[in-house]
Amino acid sequence: MTYCVAVKLKAGLVFLSDSRTNAGLDQISTFRKMIVYEKPGDRFMCLLSAGNLSISQSVREILQVEQLPGDEDEAPVTIWNARSMFDAARVLGSAVRHVFERDGDSLKRAGVDFNVSMIFGGQIGNEGMRLFQVYSAGNFIEATPETPFFQIGESKYGKPVLDRVITPDTPLDEAAKCVLVSMDSTLKSNLSVGLPLDMAVYEAGKLQSDRITCIDENNPYFRMVHSTWGQKLREVFDSIEDPVWDGAPTGVPLMGCNTRSLPLKKITNPKEKLI
Structure with a gap:
């Protein structure tokens, strides 16, 4: 390819x-x-x-x-x-x-x-x-x-x-x-x-x-890009807050009383079908 x-x-x-x-x-x-x-x-x-x-x-x-x-x-x-x-x-x-x-x-x-x-x-x-x-x-x-x-x-x-x-x-x-x-x-x-x-x-x-x-593989600039991009990407990822699940006052809620999205319907009966 x-x-x-x-x-x-x-x-x-x-x-x-x-x-x-x-x-x-x-x-x-x-x-x-x-x-x-x-x-x-x-x-x-x-x-x-x-x-x-x-x-x-x-x-x-x-x-x-x-x-x-x-x-x-x-x-x-x-x-x-x-x-x-x-x-x-x-x-x-x-x-x-x-x-x-x-x-x-x-x-x-x-x-x-x-x-x-x-x-x-x-x-x-x-x-x-x-x-x-x-x-x-x-x-x-x-x-x-x-x-x-x-x-x-x-x-x-x-x-x-x-x-x-x-x-x-x-x-x-x-x-x-x-x-x-x-x-x-x-x-x-x-x-x-x-x-x-x-x-x-x-x-x-x-x-x-x-x-x-x-x-x-020996090119110094591309080796620098390879190592730096992975490192900086990880640093940016780590700087983003983890999701808040219980509606706590600190952090950014992903689920809880302050969010508008509806939870996915759970199937508890094997014969039940989603519509």
């Missing part, structure tokens, strides 16, 4: 992916799920992938040569000459459909679902940054100020911290810290997600990035 997350902010973009594709008692496989396409001064794009590894690898290879028909008297559109991120996302969607048309029937006969999902974002020229989530059918949706991040794979463990922290105004370094905490929460709760991690941080308008890194 996998976990990938990307965030679109006013200040830039943050991408993070793990690298575990198979976890078991005697086998753990590692493959990179992030790829960066960059032409300094012209465009910066980053692709994250989840799902069937053979499908995502095929899509990534075909994307290098996939093209859409151009307008009259113009060259076909590729990710390298697309004038907008929307057109580049269309090329990616076409690559996904290309793989489906080539391999879909064979996979179906073998009992394998055509399962792939991707996050694709970046900036081309003077156009603003854009971030897309691409589905198995090759269609896609775009991030908005109300939905400034996308997740694919094992998303449920890392989503709560993103929901509480990330807004379009979040500073870039703070967002990078947040997605690392999100990943750490996922690593803690799911063995199918694992190190090393790939991270890319892109500053708006730069059209290139020198903040791309691989994070393993």
Whole structure:
């Protein structure tokens, strides 16, 4: 399995992916799920992938040569000459459909679902940054100020911290810290997600990035995040008062004369049914 997350902010973009594709008692496989396409001064794009590894690898290879028909008297559109991120996302969607048309029937006969999902974002020229989530059918949706991040794979463990922290105004370094905490929460709760991690941080308008890194178990910052987040979470938890059950004057009542919620009906007769 996998976990990938990307965030679109006013200040830039943050991408993070793990690298575990198979976890078991005697086998753990590692493959990179992030790829960066960059032409300094012209465009910066980053692709994250989840799902069937053979499908995502095929899509990534075909994307290098996939093209859409151009307008009259113009060259076909590729990710390298697309004038907008929307057109580049269309090329990616076409690559996904290309793989489906080539391999879909064979996979179906073998009992394998055509399962792939991707996050694709970046900036081309003077156009603003854009971030897309691409589905198995090759269609896609775009991030908005109300939905400034996308997740694919094992998303449920890392989503709560993103929901509480990330807004379009979040500073870039703070967002990078947040997605690392999100990943750490996922690593803690799911063995199918694992190190090393790939991270890319892109500053708006730069059209290139020198903040791309691989994070393993020896990375000092991630080790600090891992230990500090667990410690601080425990401290905050301990600072919250325990529930009061008997309506005592001190503390915050959970049950008693000062609460309005009704207790759950108890069944004392085995033949009794709740209505």
